[in-house]
Amino acid sequence: xxxxxxxxYIFILAAFVGxxxxxxxxxxxxxxxxxxxxxxxxxVIVGAMVALGAADTTPERIIGFLAVLLGTINAxxxxxxxxxxLEMFKSSKDRDAAKGGGDA
Amino acid sequence: xxxxxxxLSYLAAAVLFILGLKGMSSPRTARxxxxxxxxxxxxxxxxxxxxxxxxxxxxxFVAIAVGGGIAYVAARKVAMTDMPQMVAIYNGMxxxxxxxxxxxxxxxxxxxxxxxxxxxxxxxAVGALIGAISFSGSMIAFAKLQGIIKKSFLFxxxxxxxxxxxxxxxxxxxxxxxxHTGHLGGSESLVLVAxxxxxxxxxxxxxxxxxxxxxxxxxxxxxxxxxxxxxxEGYVLGNGALIIAGIVVGAAGTLxxxxxxxxxxxxIGNVLFAGFGAKGGQELExxxxxxxxxxxxxxxxxxxxxxxxxxxxxxxxAVAQAQHKxxxxxKLLGERGIQVKFAIHPVAGRMPGHMNxxxxxxxxxxxxxxDLDEINGEFPTADAxxxxxxxxxxxxxxxxxxxxxxxxMPILDVDKAIQAFVIKRGRGAGFAGIENKLFYADNTRMVxxxxxxxxxxxxxxxxxx
Numbered sequence: 001x002x003x004x005x006x007x008x009y010i011f012i013l014a015a016f017v018g019x020x021x022x023x024x025x026x027x028x029x030x031x032x033x034x035x036x037x038x039x040x041x042x043x044v045i046v047g048a049m050v051a052l053g054a055a056d057t058t059p060e061r062i063i064g065f066l067a068v069l070l071g072t073i074n075a076x077x078x079x080x081x082x083x084x085x086l087e088m089f090k091s092s093k094d095r096d097a098a099k100g101g102g103d104a
Numbered sequence: 105x106x107x108x109x110x111x112l113s114y115l116a117a118a119v120l121f122i123l124g125l126k127g128m129s130s131p132r133t134a135r136x137x138x139x140x141x142x143x144x145x146x147x148x149x150x151x152x153x154x155x156x157x158x159x160x161x162x163x164x165f166v167a168i169a170v171g172g173g174i175a176y177v178a179a180r181k182v183a184m185t186d187m188p189q190m191v192a193i194y195n196g197m198x199x200x201x202x203x204x205x206x207x208x209x210x211x212x213x214x215x216x217x218x219x220x221x222x223x224x225x226x227x228x229a230v231g232a233l234i235g236a237i238s239f240s241g242s243m244i245a246f247a248k249l250q251g252i253i254k255k256s257f258l259f260x261x262x263x264x265x266x267x268x269x270x271x272x273x274x275x276x277x278x279x280x281x282x283x284h285t286g287h288l289g290g291s292e293s294l295v296l297v298a299x300x301x302x303x304x305x306x307x308x309x310x311x312x313x314x315x316x317x318x319x320x321x322x323x324x325x326x327x328x329x330x331x332x333x334x335x336x337e338g339y340v341l342g343n344g345a346l347i348i349a350g351i352v353v354g355a356a357g358t359l360x361x362x363x364x365x366x367x368x369x370x371x372i373g374n375v376l377f378a379g380f381g382a383k384g385g386q387e388l389e390x391x392x393x394x395x396x397x398x399x400x401x402x403x404x405x406x407x408x409x410x411x412x413x414x415x416x417x418x419x420x421x422a423v424a425q426a427q428h429k430x431x432x433x434x435k436l437l438g439e440r441g442i443q444v445k446f447a448i449h450p451v452a453g454r455m456p457g458h459m460n461x462x463x464x465x466x467x468x469x470x471x472x473x474x475d476l477d478e479i480n481g482e483f484p485t486a487d488a489x490x491x492x493x494x495x496x497x498x499x500x501x502x503x504x505x506x507x508x509x510x511x512x513m514p515i516l517d518v519d520k521a522i523q524a525f526v527i528k529r530g531r532g533a534g535f536a537g538i539e540n541k542l543f544y545a546d547n548t549r550m551v552x553x554x555x556x557x558x559x560x561x562x563x564x565x566x567x568x569x
Contacts, residue, residue, distance in 0.1 A: 002344045004223075011335065014348045018355025021125045027450055027475045030360065031457030033128045035191050036138050037356050038327050040121045042145065042194075043349040044201045044334045045168075046114075046152045047341050051208040052167070053158030060211050065163050067204035072171030074198035075149075079142050080179030081190050086135045088464040091471050 032089070035082040042075025106154060113151030114345035120144030121349045125356065131470050148345050184465040185422045188323060188455035189249035195327050196242025199235040202333035203300065206232030209340055210284055210296055219286035224340050229277040231336030233303050238329040240307030245322055248311075249454055257312040263377055266309045273302035310376065317419070317496070319454045321364045321375045328357025360456060367450035367476075369502075369512040395531070398549035400558050403490075403525050404565025410487035412443045414479065416516055417459050418452045420493015420529065421555050427466040429559035430492060434468070436566055446472055447479040447489075447516050449497035480517050489521035491542075493528070493555050499540045509538060524548040527558045 002010065025033050048071040052064030120140045127137020153161075175194070182190050206228045213220050220228070247253040276299035282288035283295060314322055331353030338346025365372045407413060415434060421427060434444045446468060452459045460473060474482075483489060491498055498518040501508040518524050519542050526543060528550060542548055551558050 002342050002347070007339050007342070007344075007347060010344060010347050011339070011351055014335070014351035015355040017122055017348075018125075018352035018357075019359055021122065021129075021352065022356040022359045025129050026131075027448065027457060028460045028470050028473055029128055029131060029134060029457065030363075030450070031187070031191075031455060031461050032134055032138070033125070034324055034327055034357070034360060034456055035187075036128055036134075036141065037125060037331065037353040037360075038191055038195050038198070039138070039145075040125065040141055040349050041198045041327075041331045041334045041353045043117070043121070043148060043345055044198050044205070044330075044337070045145075046148050047205050047334070047337050047343055047346050048201050049149070049152045049164055050155060050158075050341055050343065051205045051212075052160050052164055053155060054212060055160055055208065057211070057215055060208055060215070061160060061163060063204050063208045063211065064160065065167050067201045067208060068164055068167035069171040070197040070204065071201035072168045073175040074194050074201060075145055075175075076172040077175030077179045077190065077194040077197070079138070079145070080176050081182075081187065081194065082138045083135075083142075084179065085184075085187065085461050085464070086138055088461070089131045089134065089470055090464070090467075091131070092469040094469070 028089070032082055032085045035078060035085060039075060039078030039082050042071060042078050045071030045075050047071070107156060110151045110155060111344070113147050114343065117144035117148035117345045118348040120147070122352060125352065184462055185425060186250075187461060188319060188453070188458060189246045191455060192242045192246040192249060192323050192326070195323070195330050196239045196246065199238030199242060199326065199330040199333055202235035202330065202337045203232045203239060203303070205337045206235065206340065207296060207300065210280060210292070213284055214292045220284045222281075222285050225281040225284045227336045228340040229281045229299075231333045231340065232300070233273055233277050234329050234336070235333035236300055236303035237307040237310070238326045238333060240304040241311040241322075242307075242326045244308055244311035245319060245326065248316065249319060253312075256315050262309075262313060266306065269302055269306045269309060273299060273306055276302060314376065316454060317451070318368075318375050320451050320456045320458070321361060321368070321372065323455050324357060324361040324364050325372065325376075328354050328361055331357050364451060364456055367514060369510075369514065393544040393546065395543050395550050396548065398525065398551055400551055400553070400561035401565045403549065403551050404562045405569055406523055406525075407437060407442075407488055407490075407562065408440065408566045408569035410437075410442055412445075412482075412486045413437055414445050414447050414483065414486045414489045414521065416447045416449075416489060416491045416494050416498060416518055417463065418449075418492060418494020418497060419454060419458075420527070422453055422458065422462055422493070424493065424555035424557075426492065426555035426559050427462040429556050429563065431463065431466040431468050433559050433563050433566070434472075436563055440566075444472065445474055445479060445482070447474050447476070449476055449494070449516055452494055452497055476514055476516060483517045483520040484522075486521040488523045488525060489518045491518055491524065491526045492559070495528075495540055496538060498542050499538065500545075501538065501541050505541075518542060519545050519548070522547065525551055527551045527553070527555050529554060
C-alpha cells in the first residue's frame with residue numbers, strides 16, 4: 001500500500017514524466033501514441049481485480065465483475081489496436097529490405 | 105514477502121509502461137515500446153492474482169476471458185478507417201472501469217460500517233466523476249464516428265444546462281464523500297445512484313454538440329481523463345502501478361490534446377463549448393472568381409509531366425477508402441521519376457494522425473510523409489498539389505481573412521503550388537460551412553467524384569500518357 005504524501009509525490013512526479021515523455025513525438029506517431037497510452041491506462045484492470053477480489057456482497061460482486069470486464073476490454077483491445085497500427089509503419093528502407101529478402 | 109514481490113511487480117510494470125511510451129517517440133522503436141508496455145501489463149495482472157485475501161476468482165476469470173475475447177476479435181477485425189471509434193470505445197471502457205472501482209469502494213465501506221479517510225473519499229469521488237464522464241462521452245464519440253448519431257445537437261442555453269448538470273454531479277460527489285467519511289447521514293446508495301446518473305448524463309451532453317472534425321481533440325481529451333480517473337482510483341486503492349500509469353497517461357494525453365487544439369488555433373474550451381462546426385450556414389463572404397472543373401484525364405496529363413507532386417489527404421480519402429489507390433498513383437508517378445511527397449495536416453481526419461495510419465496501411469513508407477512545418481515551404485516548387493477530400497485545412501482564408509471563423513489556423517499552403525487539383529465529392533462547403541477560397545483560385549482545378557474512383561481514373565490517365 002502506498003498512502004498519504006508518498007502517493008501525492010508519486011502523483012506529481014508521474015505527471016512530469018508524462019509531459020516529458022510525449023514532448024517530442026513526431027506527428028506521424030500521434031495515433032499509435034494515443035492508442036498506446038489508451039492501452040497503458042488499461043492497468044485499471046488490476047484495480048478492478050483487487051476490487052472484485054474484496055467484494056463480499058452481490059451488488060459489489062456485480063459491479064466488480066463489470067469493472068474487470070471493462071478493464072480487460074480496455075487493456076486487450078488497446079494493445080491489439082496499437083500493435084496493428086505500429087506493424088504497418090515502415091520506412092522505404094524496410095520496405096526494400098522486405099522485398100529483397102522475400103519474406104517480410 | 106509475497107506482498108513485497110507483488111509490489112515489486114507493480115514497480116516493474118510502471119517502469120515498463122514509461123519505457124514503452126518513451127519508445128513511441130520514434131517509428132523505429134515504437135513497436136518495441138508497445139511490447140514492453142504489454143509485458144508490463146502481463147506482469148502486473150499475474151502478480152495481482154497472487155494478492156492476499158482475494159476471493160471471487162471464478163468471476164475474475166470469466167470477466168477476463170469474456171472481455172479479452174470480445175476486445176481481441178473486435179480489434180483484429182475492424183477496418184483501419186474505423187480506428188478512431190475503436191480507440192474511443194476502448195478508452196470509454198477504461199473510464200467506466202475506474203468509475204465502477206469507485207462505486208465498489210464506496211459500497212464496500214458503506215456496507216462494512218467503517219468510514220473512509222477524507223482524501224480517499226474525495227479523490228475517489230472525483231475519479232468516479234471523471235471516469236463516468238469519460239465513459240459516456242466516449243460512447244457518444246463512438247456513436248458519432250460510427251455514424252449512428254449523425255447530427256450535432258445544439259439548443260439555446262445548452263452551456264447553462266450542461267453546467268447545471270455538472271454542478272449537480274459535483275454536489276452529489278461531495279455529499280457521497282461526506283457520507284462515507286461519517287459526516288453526513290442519509291441514504292448512501294440513493295446518493296451514489298443519482299451521482300452516477302448525473303455524471304454519465306454530463307458526458308453525453310458535453311459530447312453531443314461537438315462536430316466531427318473536432319473529434320481528434322475530444323478523443324484525445326477523454327483519453328487523458330480516463331488516465332486521470334485511473335490514477336485517482338489508484339490512490340484510493342493504494343496501488344502505485346495505477347497511480348503512475350494513470351497519471352502519466354493523464355499528463356501525456358493533456359499535452360496531446362493541447363497540441364491538437366493548437367493545430368486548429370483554438371482553445372480546448374472553444375472546442376468543447378462553442379458548438380463550432382455544428383452550426384453550419386456561416387455568413388458567406390463574397391469570393392472572387394469561379395470554380396473551374398477539370399476531368400481526371402486532363403489532371404492526369406499535368407501530373408504525368410510534373411517534376412514534383414505533393415498529395416494532401418483528408419477525411420474524404422478515409423471515407424472513400426481511397427488510400428490504396430492513392431498510393432498506387434504515387435508509386436506510378438514515382439516510377440516516372442516524379443518526386444512525390446505526402447503532406448499531412450495535424451488534424452486531418454477524425455483523430456490525431458488518422459491519415460498517417462491509413463497511408464501506412466496502404467504501404468506508404470513514413471519517410472514520404474511530411475508534417476505541416478516541414479512541407480509548407482515546398483508548395484511553391486511543386487508542379488502539382490492534389491487535395492484528396494480535405495477542405496478547411498487547405499483554406500487560404502485561415503491565413504488571409506481575419507473575418508473568417510478559422511482565421512489563424514495553420515494550413516497547408518496548397519494555393520501556392522503551381523497547379524492545384526482538388527478531388528471532391530460535391531460542391532458543398534467544408535464541415536464548418538465555410539467557403540474555401542482555394543476552390544476559386546486561378547491555379548485550382550476541381551475534379552469531382554468519389555476519391556477512390558478519381559484516383560483510379562488518374563492512374564489510368566497517367567498510364568496512357
